[in-house]
Each structure stands twice: as structure tokens, then as C-alpha cells.
Amino acid sequence: MSDDKIIIFDTTLRDGEQSPGATMNKDEKLVVAEALESMGVDVIEAGFAIASPGDFDCVKSIAERSTGKTTICSLSRAKENDIQTAYDAIKDAKRGRIHTFISTSPVHMKHKLKMEPDAVIEAIGKSVSFARNLIDDVEWSAEDATRTEIDFLCRAVEKAIASGATTVNIPDTVGYTTPDEYFDLIKTLKERVPNIDKAVISVHCHDDLGMSVANSLSALRAGARQIECTINGLGERAGNAALEEIVMGIKTRGDRFPYTIGIDTTHISRVSKLVSTVSGFAVQRNKAIVGANAFAHESGIHQDGMLKSRDTYEIMTPESIGLKKSDLVLGKHSGRAAFKDKLHLKTN
Ligand code: KIV
Ligand code: ZN
Numbered sequence: 001m002s003d004d005k006i007i008i009f010d011t012t013l014r015d016g017e018q019s020p021g022a023t024m025n026k027d028e029k030l031v032v033a034e035a036l037e038s039m040g041v042d043v044i045e046a047g048f049a050i051a052s053p054g055d056f057d058c059v060k061s062i063a064e065r066s067t068g069k070t071t072i073c074s075l076s077r078a079k080e081n082d083i084q085t086a087y088d089a090i091k092d093a094k095r096g097r098i099h100t101f102i103s104t105s106p107v108h109m110k111h112k113l114k115m116e117p118d119a120v121i122e123a124i125g126k127s128v129s130f131a132r133n134l135i136d137d138v139e140w141s142a143e144d145a146t147r148t149e150i151d152f153l154c155r156a157v158e159k160a161i162a163s164g165a166t167t168v169n170i171p172d173t174v175g176y177t178t179p180d181e182y183f184d185l186i187k188t189l190k191e192r193v194p195n196i197d198k199a200v201i202s203v204h205c206h207d208d209l210g211m212s213v214a215n216s217l218s219a220l221r222a223g224a225r226q227i228e229c230t231i232n233g234l235g236e237r238a239g240n241a242a243l244e245e246i247v248m249g250i251k252t253r254g255d256r257f258p259y260t261i262g263i264d265t266t267h268i269s270r271v272s273k274l275v276s277t278v279s280g281f282a283v284q285r286n287k288a289i290v291g292a293n294a295f296a297h298e299s300g301i302h303q304d305g306m307l308k309s310r311d312t313y314e315i316m317t318p319e320s321i322g323l324k325k326s327d328l329v330l331g332k333h334s335g336r337a338a339f340k341d342k343l344h345l346k347t348n
Contacts, residue, residue: 002260004258004260005225005259005260005261005262006225006227006250006259007043007200007202007225007226007227008040008041008042008226008227008229008243008246008247008261008262008263009041009042009073009202009226009227009228009229010036010041010044010045010228010229010230010231010243011045011204011228011229011230011235011240012032012036012230012234013032013033013044013045013046013047013058014045014046014047014048014075015045015228015230015235015236015240016231016234016235016275016279017234017279018235019235019236019239019279021280021281022281024278024279026054026058026061029046029047029058029062030058030062031274031278032231032274032275032278033046033062033065033072034065035270035271035274036070036231036271037066037067037069037070038264038267039263039264039267039268039271040069040261040263040267041263042071042262043070043071043072043073043097043226044062044070044071044072044073045073045074045075045099045228046058046062046063046072046073046089046090047059047062047074047075047089048074048076049074049075049085049086049089049090050077050081050082050086056085056088059072059074059089059090060089060090062093063089063090063092063093064092064093066094066095067094068095071093071095071096071097072090072093072095072096072097073090073097073098073099073139074086074087074090074098074099075099075100075101076098076099076101076131077100077101077102078100078101078102078123078124078126078127079127080127080130082100083098083127083130083131083134084134086098086099086100086131087131087134087135090135091135095137096135097135097138097139097167098131098134098135098138099139099140099141099169100127100128100138100139100141101140101142101143101169102120102123102124102127102141102142102143103120103142103143103144104120104142104143104144104148104152104156105143105144105145105147105148106147106148107144107147108143108147117152120156121155121156121159124140124156124159124160124163125162125163126163127140128140128159128160128163128164128165129164132163132164132165137166137167138164138165138166139165139166139168139202140160140167140168140169141168141169141170141171141202142156142157142160142168142169142170142171143171143173144171144173144174145169145170145171145172145173145185146170146171146172146173146174146177146182146185147176150185150188153170153189154189154192154193157170157193157196158193158194158195158196160199161193161195161196161198161199162195165199166200167199167200167201167202167226168196168199168201169202169203169204169226169228170185170189170201170202170204170219170224171203171204171205171206172204172205172206172212172215173204173206174206174208175205175208175209175211175212176208176209177205177215178209178215179211179214179215179217179218182203182205182215182218182219182222183218183219183221183222184222185222186203186219186222186223186224187222187223189201190222190223200225200226201223201224201226202224202226202227202228203215203216203219203224203226203227203228204228204240205228205240205241206235206237206238206239206241207233207237207239207240208237210238212233212240212242213241213242213245213246215241216229216241216246217249217250217257220257227241227246229242229246230242231243231244231271231272232244232275232279232281232287232290233245233287234275234279234281242288242289243263244268244272244288244290244321245288245289247261247263247265247268248268248288248289248321251265251316251320252315252316265320265321265322266322267322268289268290268322269290269322272289272290289321290321295314295318295323295327296326296327296328296329297313297329297338298328298330298331298333298334299335300333300334300335300336300337300338301335303328303334303338303341304338306326307328307337307341314326328342
């Protein structure tokens, strides 16, 4: 894999579905998985197989139907039964991955896991080796990594890689970090974890402070090469980093983000509408990239500029995300130019 390739890992069907009220049925999930695969997503996290027989069945069916273009992944906690169930669900995929996670922050270890740090390190070793004995592609996540003490995080990441993890994910589980801080965190891991070059570094950001996309993109400069995201930013609480924003950010600002991605961006609008319909989560009108107003112009000055040259007010084309054209909306702020244009009259 070339050093500038960014792996797009979509978790709409797992973290996205964990959004209260966003439940999707099996048929809907199959359609979404097919759409994600055809748009060129590298990894689809299809669900959390142990969560229920229904979740298991969905992950299994997505795995069985996958074409091999995309890796199909199931989440699991750091328990053998969970990991085995994840494997059973994805084993028929042409390319499958087990994703196992455990918390590493003091607050999670104390209150949620009720485990001492040394016991967590031991659990990382056992869970990752168990997964790696089942399959070659194993991702390990340090839940609440951004609130974890750095020495302990380095130890945990080193243990996960030594035990066979091929991807190490450093989630901002509670959406707490900032672009600079996250950059420093990934850079520190690159510098201090001796075996870090044996795994892909992944980032997974939540949007509690509205910085998930900025944080994810910032981590690329520090050496992360996988970004976890969801369509429309669907996800727990304020959601996850939005796939369409990450992808169009990289495509539009290639001067700042000199990376390659395998996504066909012309699918973005269609997949966004599909996920909005099946999840029941409307996309806000002014949402970046996929909101109804993202390519709409009402003010007279902007409309006049647009009619003269689209790049006056558009930094990307609607066609690039699969829309037919921009919309010059006639409203109280519009001027003569757009009015004449609507009437198909010449503007001067
Ligand atoms: O936000 C998070 O930490 C997660 C992990 C399970 C990867 O979703
Ligand atoms: Zn998450």
C-alpha cells in the first residue's frame, strides 16, 4: 500500500446505528452496505455481532454478499466469546476483519471495567492474540484513548501490535480532543511505540465539540492512515466524523492533504439520501456537502457571481458529489440576474 493512501473505514452500520432512534432493519442494512461498497469504502464495520441474534445475522449476510472489494468487519469486546462471535459472522467474507476494543483511560478502567491497568494490558494481549489466531486482519481500539495517560497508551498500543494487531485505532470516544492535541498524540505514538511501523494507525472521532472532522484530518499529517467515519455524521450523541466531509476535504484541499482515497465521490449525494431515509435522521439544510443548501444560492450578489463564473462562490461542483446542478433560489434576497436567468433571458 502506498504511503499516501488513506483507508476509509465506514461505521454507519455500527456506531451510526448506535445513535438513539437510528435503528435499521436487515434489508435496509444490506442496501446501505451495497451502496458503501459501490462508492469505494475500504472497510465496512457491519455491526456488533454479539449484540443480538439480529445483529449477528445482519453482519453475516453483509459478509456473505460482499464482493471482496471491501473488507467487512465486526466489532467485539475483549472477550473470547465476543471475538469468536465476530469471527463467525464475518468468516464468509472474501475479506474480513475482527475489531476488538477495551478502554484504557483511568475513568473507564476504574468505573466501567473495574480493572487495574496491568489487567487491561493482559486482556489486550489475550484478546488480540485470540483474534489473530482466527484471522490475519485484526484491529484493536483503545476506547477513550484521548483521555488516557500517554505512557499507558504507548504501553497498550505496543502490546496490541506485539500480540498481532494490524491496525491500532486511537478513538476520541467522547469528542474531547482538539486538532493540535490529536496531532501531537498520534505523533507521540509514532515516536515512542517501538513497533508502531508494524500496524496502520487509525483515528475515530466523535463530534461533541464539533471538531471530529478537523481532528481526523489533523491526525493524517501526524501519520494516521485510516479514518473511521459515518455517512451524514450519524452516530452516538453528536455523531461521528462525517465521511462526506472528510472525503471532500481531502479531494478539495489536495494542496493541504496530499493523499489518495478510493472513494467515487459522485455517489455521495445518493448514499447520504439513502442513509437519511433508512435511519430516519434528516440531514440539516445547511450541513456541509450534503445539506439541501450546500449548493443553493439566494442572495443577488452571489447569484450574479455564480451566473458569471461558478467558482466565485463554489469551491467544489455539485456534480462532484453526484448532484445535477447548483440551485439559484429566488427569494427576497435575489436580484435581477437570477430572475432573468430563470426566465431564460440574457442577463445584460
Ligand atoms: O468511540 C469509540 O471509542 C468506539 C470504539 C468502540 C471504537 O466506537
Ligand atoms: Zn465511536
